[in-house]
Amino acid sequence: MTFRKMIIIVFFPILMVAICCSTASFFVRADNVKVYFDGEMLSLCTEPIINEDSVYLPASDICNAFGAAIEIDDMEGKFNIHMAEATIEMKEGIEFVNLNHGTIIELDNSPLINGDEMMISLSLIKDVIKADVKYNAAKKIISIDYFSTMKGTLRIGGSENFTNTCLRVVKSLKEINPDFKATVMGGGSTSGFQACVEGIYDIANMSRTLTPDEKYKNEDVVVNKIACEGIAIVVNKDNPVDSIEWGDIVRIYTGIYDNWDMVKGEDKPIFVNIQEPGSSTLSTFYDVGIKPLIEDKKAIFTDTAMPHTSNGLSRQAVTEETLSIGFISFPFIDDTVKAIKVSNIEPNKESVLETNLKKRWIYTCYLSMVTNGEPSELSAKFINYVRSAKGREVIEEEGLFYLDNFYIDDKFLYTME
Amino acid sequence: MINYSNILIGVIIINTKMTSNKQDKFMLFSKRNIKLKNIKEYFGEKLMFILSFFSAIIILILFIYIIKKSWKVFDFNGLDFIFNNNFDQQIFFAFIAPPGNPIWDFGIGGLIIGTLATTFGALLIAVPLGIGTAIVITELSPLWSRRFLKSLVNFLASLPSIVYGLLGLMVVVRFIRSFIDIELQSKYVSYCQLTGKSLLAGIIVLSFMILPIITSLTMDSLKSVPKSYKEASLALGLSHWRTIVKVIIPVASPGIITGIILATGTAVGESIAMSMVTGSVAKIPNPVTGFTGFIYPVLTLAAAIVNKSQTLSGESTSAVLFACGAVLLIACTVLSLSAKLVNYVVRRRLGLD
Numbered sequence: 128m129t130f131r132k133m134i135i136i137v138f139f140p141i142l143m144v145a146i147c148c149s150t151a152s153f154f155v156r157a158d159n160v161k162v163y164f165d166g167e168m169l170s171l172c173t174e175p176i177i178n179e180d181s182v183y184l185p186a187s188d189i190c191n192a193f194g195a196a197i198e199i200d201d202m203e204g205k206f207n208i209h210m211a212e213a214t215i216e217m218k219e220g221i222e223f224v225n226l227n228h229g230t231i232i233e234l235d236n237s238p239l240i241n242g243d244e245m246m247i248s249l250s251l252i253k254d255v256i257k258a259d260v261k262y263n264a265a266k267k268i269i270s271i272d273y274f275s276t277m278k279g280t281l282r283i284g285g286s287e288n289f290t291n292t293c294l295r296v297v298k299s300l301k302e303i304n305p306d307f308k309a310t311v312m313g314g315g316s317t318s319g320f321q322a323c324v325e326g327i328y329d330i331a332n333m334s335r336t337l338t339p340d341e342k343y344k345n346e347d348v349v350v351n352k353i354a355c356e357g358i359a360i361v362v363n364k365d366n367p368v369d370s371i372e373w374g375d376i377v378r379i380y381t382g383i384y385d386n387w388d389m390v391k392g393e394d395k396p397i398f399v400n401i402q403e404p405g406s407s408t409l410s411t412f413y414d415v416g417i418k419p420l421i422e423d424k425k426a427i428f429t430d431t432a433m434p435h436t437s438n439g440l441s442r443q444a445v446t447e448e449t450l451s452i453g454f455i456s457f458p459f460i461d462d463t464v465k466a467i468k469v470s471n472i473e474p475n476k477e478s479v480l481e482t483n484l485k486k487r488w489i490y491t492c493y494l495s496m497v498t499n500g501e502p503s504e505l506s507a508k509f510i511n512y513v514r515s516a517k518g519r520e521v522i523e524e525e526g527l528f529y530l531d532n533f534y535i536d537d538k539f540l541y542t543m544e
Numbered sequence: 545m546i547n548y549s550n551i552l553i554g555v556i557i558i559n560t561k562m563t564s565n566k567q568d569k570f571m572l573f574s575k576r577n578i579k580l581k582n583i584k585e586y587f588g589e590k591l592m593f594i595l596s597f598f599s600a601i602i603i604l605i606l607f608i609y610i611i612k613k614s615w616k617v618f619d620f621n622g623l624d625f626i627f628n629n630n631f632d633q634q635i636f637f638a639f640i641a642p643p644g645n646p647i648w649d650f651g652i653g654g655l656i657i658g659t660l661a662t663t664f665g666a667l668l669i670a671v672p673l674g675i676g677t678a679i680v681i682t683e684l685s686p687l688w689s690r691r692f693l694k695s696l697v698n699f700l701a702s703l704p705s706i707v708y709g710l711l712g713l714m715v716v717v718r719f720i721r722s723f724i725d726i727e728l729q730s731k732y733v734s735y736c737q738l739t740g741k742s743l744l745a746g747i748i749v750l751s752f753m754i755l756p757i758i759t760s761l762t763m764d765s766l767k768s769v770p771k772s773y774k775e776a777s778l779a780l781g782l783s784h785w786r787t788i789v790k791v792i793i794p795v796a797s798p799g800i801i802t803g804i805i806l807a808t809g810t811a812v813g814e815s816i817a818m819s820m821v822t823g824s825v826a827k828i829p830n831p832v833t834g835f836t837g838f839i840y841p842v843l844t845l846a847a848a849i850v851n852k853s854q855t856l857s858g859e860s861t862s863a864v865l866f867a868c869g870a871v872l873l874i875a876c877t878v879l880s881l882s883a884k885l886v887n888y889v890v891r892r893r894l895g896l897d
Contacts, residue, residue: 287854317639318857385733395726396733403824404636404861405854413640427633431736433841434632434824436851447721448739450729 194515212507284312285319285332382429400453458526614867654826658842665747674758701756709817712749741823765799815846
């Protein structure tokens, strides 16, 4: 007995000390280390730390710069990094990472948690993400080159809604990387997808989801969701109607209702404004707003509907005619028209990004970049750049909504409650 | 003076001696040079011939290309393509149809009627006005104002059509809208929307566009009437007005008619301004309804190509737009051929040729 007690008395403190030593941070804060990403200084939320001779950087800032999304599982201490070409699964304190659900890679050192912040080591950035990392210990400079090492020409095409954003992203990428070249074309989602499958484009911009037919014929296309776009229903400012039900909008657009008093307005005729066939706003509106809500899947717009060649002209028509109803994409909303509520849901950023289907704005579409098969290194890097902090800036400026949780499948994204 | 002339003669003599000494080298019209020049001329002529032949071939290729692109539509629809009317709905469904199962059902009857209605309406306004203006400018107005009026007409003829379109949208459409009340709108809402964008707006804008063309071409043909005709007529005791009506206009009529036909070609092919003011819905105006028939929205062939050009990526939709282009091309070819024919016939009848 005494021997056992001896063991407990002697070894317990030693054990305690050992445990404390391993968890209590012996991390050395690396003060005044500057991190340069593609030649620009990165401002970090916490200082980098040095543990066992390797430098750790905060994961959230690095993910922002790389255009990656970080998914944290608090229960199991796991965290995943999602990028266009790679999904990196890792766990705190374990030196192995799971790349793309199968490839196990051994690292020099394991990821850490410092306070609330995930820290990832430079070797992870170098070996798994495959960026050029240089660490100058004497000058305390870390330089990471990822987007500035892109070489080659990309051919991008598709949805007109996304063309301008793409052009601006390409322009800003060319500023840091003169070797990179890209052609950006419009032409609509359908033709862009077709050209991508045929190999004419490397990346197709889509402003709608793939049709079942397209999915079935091309099994290995990869859809990279980038952003969300909303379409608003607008009426004239003098119109007293503030809110319309989903179903009534379908009835108005298919010509069943032709008077405002049927939707609690004045006794006046309704003038329906649509956009010319081929415009992606019309396609999206038809696909998400009209087609799913009707029984026979071949409903047509009322033949009195007046088509306009652009969102701007649509808005102008609604401004001029007091009886009009029309739809325009969110960035075009201004004081001259009234964006109405639909089934008591306000058209704004929150309702577009809402995951609860009952509170979600229905006229919403994803803007995505589609590649034929897994994206090549160049395409993947470009998609990452669009998702990075700089690309995000452009996306928000263009009136689109950046999608933080792009990695979640639609099936798991939305709930009815 | 004498010294100078002596020197001059001396220089000339020396020059002639030099040329005669080296005759073979410097003589311009040596046998060799003449031969070279002939070869050059020969090749120059052949080159010009080939180039002009080439441009003719390009026009032919254009025809063949457009017909070939649109052939499937003509083949599938036959004559119904010209007479059926449901273009707006058809092109929308053709565009969203799955790529493996394209829809080829099209009918552009409404577009053709819209084109004819706007063109003839515009001609009804522009021809009398244009010829009258030309007569006033060349014959009746005081001399000091002629030049000013002429340059004004030429300036109007050179205005880009988008300017007319903008003016039409901002002024003409709003003006027509002010005549439409809510009762009329309620009455017709199940057939079409009366927003001011209409056939009438199209006619007014188009007539303003072709007026300067007719005026300036008529002015040219009036001016080319020999002065002796006018002098003879006046000398025989006819008044100025009767001289204009009985002598000058008949002699100038081939030129005037050619001008009208050219203006018709412009009116048929006008796209941007028409797409802005006519309402872009292919409705067939009902003449029974009187004034209301004129404020129906219509769609012309050229405007349809501009408006629906976003659908050019589709196979069948691009084919139908090319078919619209083919119809326009054929119409314009017929018009320009008929201009030549009318010119010939009228000149023969008047005994000018």
